[in-house]
Amino acid sequence: NAGVTQTPKFQVLKTGQSMTLQCAQDMNHEYMSWYRQDPGMGLRLIHYSVGAGITDQGEVPNGYNVSRSTTEDFPLRLLSAAPSQTSVYFCATSRGTKSTGELFFGEGSRLTVL
Amino acid sequence: KQEVTQIPAALSVPEGENLVLNCSFTDSAIYNLQWFRQDPGKGLTSLLLIQSSQREQTSGRLNASLDKSSGRSTLYIAASQPGDSATYLCAVHGSGNTGKLIFGQGTTLQVKP
Numbered sequence: 001n002a003g004v005t006q007t008p009k010f011q012v013l014k015t016g017q018s019m020t021l022q023c024a025q026d027m028n029h030e031y032m033s034w035y036r037q038d039p040g041m042g043l044r045l046i047h048y049s050v051g052a053g054i055t056d057q058g059e060v061p062n063g064y065n066v067s068r069s070t071t072e073d074f075p076l077r078l079l080s081a082a083p084s085q086t087s088v089y090f091c092a093t094s095r096g097t098k099s100t101g102e103l104f105f106g107e108g109s110r111l112t113v114l
Numbered sequence: 115k116q117e118v119t120q121i122p123a124a125l126s127v128p129e130g131e132n133l134v135l136n137c138s139f140t141d142s143a144i145y146n147l148q149w150f151r152q153d154p155g156k157g158l159t160s161l162l163l164i165q166s167s168q169r170e171q172t173s174g175r176l177n178a179s180l181d182k183s184s185g186r187s188t189l190y191i192a193a194s195q196p197g198d199s200a201t202y203l204c205a206v207h208g209s210g211n212t213g214k215l216i217f218g219q220g221t222t223l224q225v226k227p
Contacts, residue, residue, distance in 0.1 A: 004157075043158075043203075043217040059214070090157055099215050100145050100207050105157035 002026050006091050006106035013081040013113045021076040021109045023091030031094040031101070032074040033058070034066065036087040037108075043090070049074055050097040081113045116141045118206050120218035127194055128226050135189040135221045137204035142182045145207040149178050149189050152201045152220070161202075162189070166209070194225045 007022045023032065033048035045058030049068040063085060065077040078085060089109045094101040117140045127133055137147070146165045150158040162171045162178040164187070170179040177190040187204055203220040 040219070042219045043205075045214065092158075102160045102163050103148065103150075103158070103205075103215070104160070105150075107157045108155075 004091055004093055004104055004106035006089075006109050008109060009107070010110050011112070013078075013111065015081060015083060015113060017081050019078050019081065021078075021089055021091075021111070023074045023076070023106060024072055025074075025091075025093045025104075026072065027093060027095070027104065028071060029093040029095050029104070030071070030097045031099055032068065033092050033094075033099065034064070034074070034076045035090045035092060036060065037090060038087050046076065046089075048099065078111075081111075083113045085111065086113045087111060116144075116206060116208055116214075116216045118204060118216050118218040120202075120204060120221050122221060123219070124222045124224075126224040126226065129194060129196060131194050131225075132190070132192050133194055133223070135191070135202050135223070137187040137189070137206075137218055139185045139187075139206045139216075141208065142185050143209045144182060145209045147178075147180055147187050147207070148205045148215075149176075149187075150203045150205065152203060154200075158203065191223075194223075196225050196227050199223055199225050 005024045030051045034046040035043045037043045047066040049055045091106040092103045119138045148163045149161045152158045164180045175192040180187045201220040201222045205217045207215045
């Protein structure tokens with residue numbers, strides 16, 4: 001089992017460019033989520049999904065878009081990258097339809113926006 | 115609004131010491147609390163999950179306690195080893211339908227050989 005796989009691990013973008021961070025899991029978890037981790041701010045929830053076809057906003061959703069067409073995949077799209085989106089992004093999953101179970105994290109995607 | 119605080123931000127100890135990491139939260143109406151470990155450049159690994167009805171959880175050399183009434187949790191690491199060096203984060207999940215997971219900013223632990 002690979003667990004939670006995030007790609008790419010590193011990415012550099014120019015302001016205004018768009019891109020998609022990929023998250024795939026092979027644990028058949030219903031709950032999937034995206035966090036960003038910034039120095040001094042800790043981890044903050046961007047978007048989450050409790051199952052295929054269902055998504056919802058977290059604490060800092062602006063500038064990001066998500067979809068959940070399958071149980072396995074939960075991509076995060078940056079629509080028009082801004083320097084404020086420079087961060088490390090983590091995908092996390094949990095068994096069941098809530099974040100209240102044990103969370104499993106991917107290894108992160110480090111994004112720099114110039 | 116729930117706030118989670120971890121003090122100290124950094125800690126350095128010699129190998130073999132027993133140590134305690136602290137986590138405090140402002141709203142005692144929680145569903146559960148998790149402790150995570152994060153190695154540099156890596157994702158978070160769940161260490162222990164304590165439900166609101168529990169007082170403690172143990173895994174190997176790790177013991178986590180929860181005192182909801184005082185808004186505190188501690189992570190006890192026995193006989194620390196250099197391999198324990200990492201950042202330790204606690205996260206509190208609020209109760210109710212809109213409960214969210216709120217993370218502390220972590221304690222970075224260095225265990226010196």
